[in-house]
Amino acid sequence: MTTTPRSPRLLLLSTVVLAVAGVALLGAPHGQEPPAPATSSAAHAATDPSASATAPRASQPTVATTPSTASAAAAPSSVLESALPPHGEGVAGDRAVQRSLEAAWPADLPADDERELLTAGRALLRADATGIDRAKWPDVFPDSGQAVAPAFATARFRIQAAIARQGGSPDQAVVHLVWAGMDRGGTFTDLRITDWHFTRTIKKGAATWTPQPRT
Template identity: 70%
Template sequence: MTATAPPPRLLLVSTALLAVAGIVLLGMPQGRQPPAPAASPTAQATADLSSAPSAVAQKPAVATAPSATPTGSAPSVVESALPPHGEGVAGDWAIQRSLEAAWPADLPAADERELLTAGRALLRADATGIGRAQWPAVFPALRQGLAPAFATARFRIQAAIARRDGGPDKAVVHLVWAGTDRGGTFTDGRITDWHFTRSTLKEAAPWTPQPRI
């Protein structure tokens, strides 16, 4: 039995379809992969963190406080606990300790005792008038006749130290004191300095007070 040939129209349609399919295949890029699924928000955040600089590296270093106080620093009067004004005799010892801590001793003990005795006497003479005649170079005749500025009964030396004053033959007596003036006003924490010198021509020369300007 002889096979029947396909109709010419069917051959034409088949040829056209094959031609269109070929054109489509030629237009697609070689090796093109299907698009990957979109990354989830969690995965995107993880990728951003891994590629960003370290947070520790970006954060400035915080300076920490030293663990110990530097050595060699001298104590000061500001750091000491001073008594409040008007506390009376009970607070004088704190002032004395503060002076000694702020200004360490630098004189021989004998010189320091001599200077403190003279400095206290000079301050009392200047404030109350008692003993001015003992120091004619410091209190000339005109000053000896002046009325005392402070009452003897309410005069009190709260603290005193004697230290070198720029050289081995110069010294100063630093005094803190309290008193009531002629107007009846009481004030404590007053400060007075008396300066002394001594001759360098002989040993153990006495300390000589200098007049206050």
């Protein structure tokens, strides 16, 4: 049986391919594979200055911008302090304090409940700081029947901002208050933070918010 001789052109192409492969193998370092041809996207990044300026390098780690769960669940005081105006701003800074509170914790209670809670929270804070009307909440202030020297002067007491928000459940709420006052030693401090917690209870067929004693 005889075989048909191969085309001279085919033999020439095969020789060229083998020669190119041999040069590539000889030029590559020992123990390494020859470099793979660059893809079209890689070639574009190498030739396009704008792409090379904006694309991150493979050897550099990228920084995540999504806030962590821990920072989102930070304590109210730590979140608020980062957004409050400087100490000593006075009455002029109270509006900024209120805006910071509302931005940090969006409203999540019915308007009627929020008004009731804010009224009670403000009164409780004033009673706690100055001693005024403590007898209205004997469960919160067990010593309300005794003569107690106020911790803060009434004339220098001021509530700077307040919000009421839902607590751990629909039947729980907390009133966040920021206030200023002068203590018995004569030291005036603003941007004080106090929280009052409430639970929803049913009295005489109507739901009401009952303050919880501070621990």
